[in-house]
Amino acid sequence: QGRVIRGIRISRYPAGTMLPAFIFTGTLHAREWASTMTTMWIADQFVENNTIDPRIAAVLDSAEVFVFPVQNPDGYEYTWATGGNRLWRKNRRLISGTTYGVDLNRNWGLGWGGSGSSGTTSSDTYRGTAAFSEPESVGMRDFVIAHPNLVGHIDFHSYSQLWLWPWSYTTTASPDQTALAAVGIPMQTAIKAINQKTYTAGPSGSTYGLTAGCIDDWTYGTQGMMAGTIEVRDTGTYGFVMPTSEILPNAKENFAASMTMMEKLLASSPITITLAPGSLVADNTASTVEVQTVPVVSTLITNGVRLKWNLDGGTTQSAVMTSIGSNKYRASLPAMACASQVSWFVEAETKFIITHAPLNKPTSFNLTATNSCRNPADLDGSGFVDAADIGYMLLDFGPCGDPANCIADLDHSGDVDSADVGLVLLEM
Ligand SMILES: [Zn+2]
Incomplete structure (x- = not known):
């Protein structure tokens, strides 16, 4: 009807x-x-x-x-x-x-x-x-x-x-x-x-x-x-x-x-986070996450414990966490460039339900890479962009011998030249 x-x-x-x-x-x-x-x-x-x-x-x-x-x-x-x-x-x-x-x-x-x-x-x-x-x-x-x-x-x-x-x-x-x-x-x-x-x-x-x-x-x-x-x-x-x-x-x-x-x-597969990075981590360094989960209603599916993250708000990535015994699982968050941010959470999937940590919903921890973050123009790592960095740059003046290892070439032109000196002066 x-x-x-x-x-x-x-x-x-x-x-x-x-x-x-x-x-x-x-x-x-x-x-x-x-x-x-x-x-x-x-x-x-x-x-x-x-x-x-x-x-x-x-x-x-x-x-x-x-x-x-x-x-x-x-x-x-x-x-x-x-x-x-x-x-x-x-x-x-x-x-x-x-x-x-x-x-x-x-x-x-x-x-x-x-x-x-x-x-x-x-x-x-x-x-x-x-x-x-x-x-x-x-x-x-x-x-x-x-x-x-x-x-x-x-x-x-x-x-x-x-x-x-x-x-x-x-x-x-x-x-x-x-x-x-x-x-x-x-x-x-x-x-x-x-x-x-x-x-x-x-x-x-x-x-x-x-x-x-x-x-x-x-x-x-x-x-x-x-x-x-x-x-x-x-x-x-x-x-x-x-x-x-x-x-x-x-x-x-x-x-x-x-x-x-x-x-x-x-409450059928609660997740305890047993090892997690702090909110600030070193740049270019992977971070380890470990969790423990003991399902009480039904068992975990194969590859059922997963670390999920996004980098700087991008697409969510997923990694199966590896069993390390004692109902514990481990995976790594990727190394990040300076000032990048990763948001992450863990999920555990059993027959009937996917549970999450830190809360039982997709809520994330945020992690920012800042620890050794420094101004690229601070060539000698002194903490200041100063005349010493220009001196460092003059030593390398000219074509980069090894372009992958030519930190004074600030504009990535292939040469350490007056344009790079100009960038140091701007950051001074
Ligand atoms: Zn009936």
Whole structure:
């Protein structure tokens, strides 16, 4: 029906900043209003409390947050409409006759068509004619692809009190099961700490049952994001129609899970700078940088620790830092000419996230070469341009014997001549 899917970007930085980003999505299934309120609460917390809550402030210092409360706006509208259906699940595509709707959480491209999805058009889990046959899944897919800085994703549904991570389409363990559990179990604990509610947690296929073509299999499996599905309250007493008294406590416990995912990922490969040059260095001398990083969620990728710099504001350069044992890595910043400036930072890349030092974002140290910087006309290095330098120049007067080693030829003409004397006089 063409309704717009609206999202909220919450950040301290200009759009396009390549900070790690998290995305929280809801209402892929129209009737699951508790997921709408949960995602709205997440957005509300980040907007309202980003200066007064130190945990929220810390996340927004290092990351940005996207929230899409309603991914199925046509279906959602239908659950409110007079003559609609409060318990409608799918989108509102007209299939034929009086048959409507594709299940937007069976329409994604990883594992599409498998178990737990239906080819029957009237089914509540009808997967569509092909992966990404629906404009809603295409729109969300294209948004995610356009934001390669996305590192974490929770898709909220109701109900059942489950926290499910990939895979959904198979019971085979994902290659990142250890990392997913390393973040997932603390998320489960964080939920329980708020209101003592127990959410069952684990890989979706073996914990809940097979469901093929889900959004989070795709965001994890094709985009490398840490992803999963939370089925919020309750376990069946009220089902999709949550009593108003439970909306806020439900939102708060799921906000706690969301915060835990963000904090765990942002802290998953902290970098300690163990050796760094001071802000002033000798000219024409390379500087050594050493760091230490011990990833705690997933391992570093090959060549995953890199020194990045630019010289005098030019193009960013990158060098793989060499492992020197004890989780330490070393690389060199280039030698610079006098008064040049280099800006540098270090990044560490693991499966899910690139972390940075000095801060967990691309913030640089500045380094200026000045130490032995001297006026080229100070030929004898006395610290002054004076008559002694003219005397030095007169000794070398005439054609340069070795043009590469002819410091008195200040204008690089090939001769030490009166023009060079003129330059010394100007600097005197
Ligand atoms: Zn759902």
